[in-house]
Amino acid sequence: MIPGKWDAEAGVVVVGFGGAGFAASVAAHDLGAEVVILEKAPQGRHGGNTRVAAQGYLNTSSADRAAIYLNALCGPYTVPEAMVRVWSEEMSLNNDWLAELGGDPQEHQHQPVGIEFPELPGSDCVHKFHDGPHYGNSKTWECFERLVSERPIEILYETPARALIQHDTTKEILGVRAEQDGRTINVKARRGVVLTCGGFENNQQMIRDYLPGVPYCYTSGSPYNEGDGITMALSVGADLWHMNNYAGPTMALKVPEVKTTFSMKPLNPGSELPGGMIVVGPDARRFADEKFHTRHGKIPINGRWLPMIVPCPMFLIFDHTLFSAGPLYDKKRGSGWTQMVERYDWSTDNRAELAKGWIKTAPSLGKLAALLDLDATALETSVTQWNNDCAEGRDARFDRTMMLDPVASAPFYAIELSPSMLNTQGGPRRNEMGQIIRPDGSPIPRLYSAGELGSIYSYLYQGTGNIGECLAFGRVSGRNAAAEPTWKC
Numbered sequence: 001m002i003p004g005k006w007d008a009e010a011g012v013v014v015v016g017f018g019g020a021g022f023a024a025s026v027a028a029h030d031l032g033a034e035v036v037i038l039e040k041a042p043q044g045r046h047g048g049n050t051r052v053a054a055q056g057y058l059n060t061s062s063a064d065r066a067a068i069y070l071n072a073l074c075g076p077y078t079v080p081e082a083m084v085r086v087w088s089e090e091m092s093l094n095n096d097w098l099a100e101l102g103g104d105p106q107e108h109q110h111q112p113v114g115i116e117f118p119e120l121p122g123s124d125c126v127h128k129f130h131d132g133p134h135y136g137n138s139k140t141w142e143c144f145e146r147l148v149s150e151r152p153i154e155i156l157y158e159t160p161a162r163a164l165i166q167h168d169t170t171k172e173i174l175g176v177r178a179e180q181d182g183r184t185i186n187v188k189a190r191r192g193v194v195l196t197c198g199g200f201e202n203n204q205q206m207i208r209d210y211l212p213g214v215p216y217c218y219t220s221g222s223p224y225n226e227g228d229g230i231t232m233a234l235s236v237g238a239d240l241w242h243m244n245n246y247a248g249p250t251m252a253l254k255v256p257e258v259k260t261t262f263s264m265k266p267l268n269p270g271s272e273l274p275g276g277m278i279v280v281g282p283d284a285r286r287f288a289d290e291k292f293h294t295r296h297g298k299i300p301i302n303g304r305w306l307p308m309i310v311p312c313p314m315f316l317i318f319d320h321t322l323f324s325a326g327p328l329y330d331k332k333r334g335s336g337w338t339q340m341v342e343r344y345d346w347s348t349d350n351r352a353e354l355a356k357g358w359i360k361t362a363p364s365l366g367k368l369a370a371l372l373d374l375d376a377t378a379l380e381t382s383v384t385q386w387n388n389d390c391a392e393g394r395d396a397r398f399d400r401t402m403m404l405d406p407v408a409s410a411p412f413y414a415i416e417l418s419p420s421m422l423n424t425q426g427g428p429r430r431n432e433m434g435q436i437i438r439p440d441g442s443p444i445p446r447l448y449s450a451g452e453l454g455s456i457y458s459y460l461y462q463g464t465g466n467i468g469e470c471l472a473f474g475r476v477s478g479r480n481a482a483a484e485p486t487w488k489c
C-alpha cells in the first residue's frame with residue numbers, strides 16, 4: 001500500500017549504521033545516489049557491533065584461494081558457488097577500496113596471524129587488517145564513520161525501521177516505515193532499500209527458535225540488534241538462511257542492570273591467575289575444559305566442530321585465593337559493548353560486585369551449594385575430584401592444562417554464568433547481487449542486504465570475516481541499489 005504522504009525520501013535508504021551500513025551508503029553515494037541512513041540507536045550508541053568489535057577485517061590475498069577456504073569453512077552446509085565467487089573477489093578488494101577512499105589499511109602485526117582453521121585448504125589467503133596505526137578501541141569504526149561524515153549522507157538517529165513498504169501488485173519495496181519521536185514516518189526509497197541492521201543477538205525469542213543448544217543467550221555486542229531486519233524481511237516474503245550459526249557460545253556474567261555480558265578473566269583462555277576455579281552445570285558437575293580456546297564458540301567433537309555445550313545455569317565456583325587476586329572482570333577498553341559503551345567500573349577487590357549479589361559467597365561448599373540450589377554432595381565431589389587432579393598435575397576428565405590450582409581456600413564463591421555471543425550469522429537469504437530473495441530464489445524487487453544480517457557464513461567462521469563481509473557485500477548491495485531505476489507507481 002503506497003502511503004498518502006512521505007515524510008522523507010532518498011534514492012537509497014540504508015537501515016542500520018554499522019560496518020555494512022557504512023559500506024552500502026558510501027558505495028551508493030559515490031555512484032550518484034542520494035542516501036539516507038535510518039539508525040535505531042541514539043547518536044553515540046550507534047555503530048552496532050562494528051563499533052565495539054576487535055576492529056579487524058579480512059582482506060584475502062587471492063580470490064581463488066579465498067573461494068577454496070570459504071567452501072571448506074562452509075563444509076557440508078554449502079553456499080551457492082556464485083555467492084562464494086562474489087565473496088572471494090570482493091574480499092580481496094577491501095583494502096584497495098578503503099585506501100582509495102582515504103583509509104589507512106594496516107595489517108595486524110601480532111602473532112600468530114590468526115588463521116582460525118589453518119588445516120583447511122586455502123587458509124593461507126587470510127590476512128587481517130585494521131585502520132590506522134592503532135588496533136582496537138573502535139579505530140576502524142572511526143574511519144568508517146569519518147568516511148560517511150565526509151559525504152552529504154543524512155543519518156536519522158533514534159529512528160528504528162519498523163516495516164518495509166511494499167507495492168501490492170509489483171511487490172517492489174518502495175520505502176520504509178520507521179518510528180521517530182513516538183510517531184510513524186514513511187521514508188521513500190526511490191531506487192532501493194538496503195537492510196544492514198545486524199543480527200538477532202538481543203532477541204530471546206529468536207534465540208530460542210533458531211540457535212542450537214541454548215535456552216537463552218546474551219550479547220557482548222550491540223543490544224540494539226534485535227532481529228528487526230529478519231522480521232521486516234519475513235513480512236515481505238523473504239527466505240532465511242544460516243539461522244543456526246552464530247559466533248558463540250562462550251560463558252559470561254549477565255546481570256539485569258546491564259544489557260550486555262561481562263567476560264570473566266579466569267575463563268579467558270590466555271590468562272593464568274592464582275587460585276582454584278571450576279565451572280559446573282545444574283548437576284553440580286564439570287562439563288568442559290574451562291580454559292579451552294574455542295573457535296568462535298565451536299569445539300572439536302568426534303571430528304566435527306560443534307557449538308560448545310552450555311548446560312544452563314552454569315556456575316563458576318572459586319576459592320578465596322582467586323577472589324583476592326584482583327578484579328575478576330577485565331574492564332580495560334579494547335572491544336565489547338560492556339567495556340566500550342557501558343564502561344562499567346568493576347571494583348579492584350570484587351567487593352562491590354559481592355555486595356550487589358553478582359558474586360555469591362559461603363563459608364563452605366555445602367552452604368554455597370544451598371545458595372545456588374545445587375546438590376551439595378555433587379558439588380563437594382566435583383571439587384574433590386578437581387583438587388585430586390590438581391595434586392596429580394593432570395585434569396583426568398577434560399585435559400585442562402591451565403590454572404591447575406585446587407579450589408581449596410575458604411570462603412568459597414560463585415558467579416552464575418550465561419551463554420554469551422559476539423554475533424549471529426543468520427537472516428534473510430541473499431544472492432550474489434546482494435538482493436534478498438524469496439524461498440523460490442526470486443529477488444524481492446529493490447530490497448538488498450549486507451553484513452551479519454543474513455551473513456554468508458553457514459558453519460565455521462574465520463575471525464575478521466564479518467567486518468570483511470560488511471565491506472564486501474555492503475559495496476555490492478550499495479552499488480546495485482544505486483543502479484536501480486527510479487520507481488514510478
Ligand SMILES: Cc1cc2nc3c(=O)[nH]c(=O)nc-3n(C[C@H](O)[C@H](O)[C@H](O)COP(=O)(O)OP(=O)(O)OC[C@H]3O[C@@H](n4cnc5c(N)ncnc54)[C@H](O)[C@@H]3O)c2cc1C
Binds near residue numbers: 048050162221
Ligand atoms: C566484541 C566483539 C568483537 C568482534 N570482533 C570482530 C572483529 O574483530 N572482526 C570481525 O570481522 N568481526 C568482529 N565481530 C563481529 C562483527 O563486529 C559484526 O558481525 C559486524 O560488525 C556486523 O556489522 P553490521 O554492520 O552487519 O551490523 P552492526 O555493526 O551490528 O550494525 C547494525 C546497526 O543497525 C542498527 N539497527 C538495528 N535495528 C535497527 C532498526 N530496526 N532500524 C535502524 N537501525 C537498526 C543497530 O543499532 C546498529 O547500529 C565482533 C563482535 C563483537 C560483539
